[in-house]
Amino acid sequence: MLQTIDIRTVKSYDLNQTQSSIQLIEIEDDISATFELMKILHQYNSQSGWTLLIAPDQVPSKSLLDSCSIDKSKLLVIRQKHLSNLDYVLNSALNNGNFSAVITWTNMLNDYQLDLLTKAKISSNTNLYCFSDKKQTINSHYVS
Structure with a gap:
């Protein structure tokens, strides 16, 4: 079965996601x-599972989260600099069933x-949401 990686842009961001794909933003x-990020966090705020944010140094402040009712x-x-094994953390979060969403940045991943x-x-x-701060050409990226 082929799975695509969806690319979402800020201008056309849609909260309706495909369950089987990674959402690249x-x-x-x-x-x-x-x-x-605030839109995604707000969406999962009312769901039962945890939201895991594996972030570079720019994480939202507690006051911003409070102001957005998160x-x-x-x-x-978890900040990237505190991780020793990013692959293990991501795979564990995806497979343990306690998380409704996992958010990371693609510049952390090859x-x-x-x-x-x-x-x-x-x-x-x-x-799974991956933020990308550079234009990537993954439009035809397929994984079998």
Whole structure:
């Protein structure tokens, strides 16, 4: 079965996602990244599972989360610099059933890791979002 990696842009972002794919979100700057991140966090705020945010140094402040009515008790934030094995954390989060969404940035992942995550995502009910701060040509990227 072939699975595609969906690319979402800020201008046409849609919260209706395909369960079997990774949602790549192209952003242009830190402001658009924060805006899109808040939309995703707000969407999963009312669901039963945790939301895992594996983030580079720019993570949302507690005051911003409060102002957007995000329940911080359902949000687990791990900074990239505190991870020793990113692959293990992502695969565990996708497969343990306690997370409704996992959010990361593609500049943390190489193409091989992205392919492995796409394969792991096929059997997972957890939604996976990858923010990309550069234009990527993954339109025809397929994983078998």
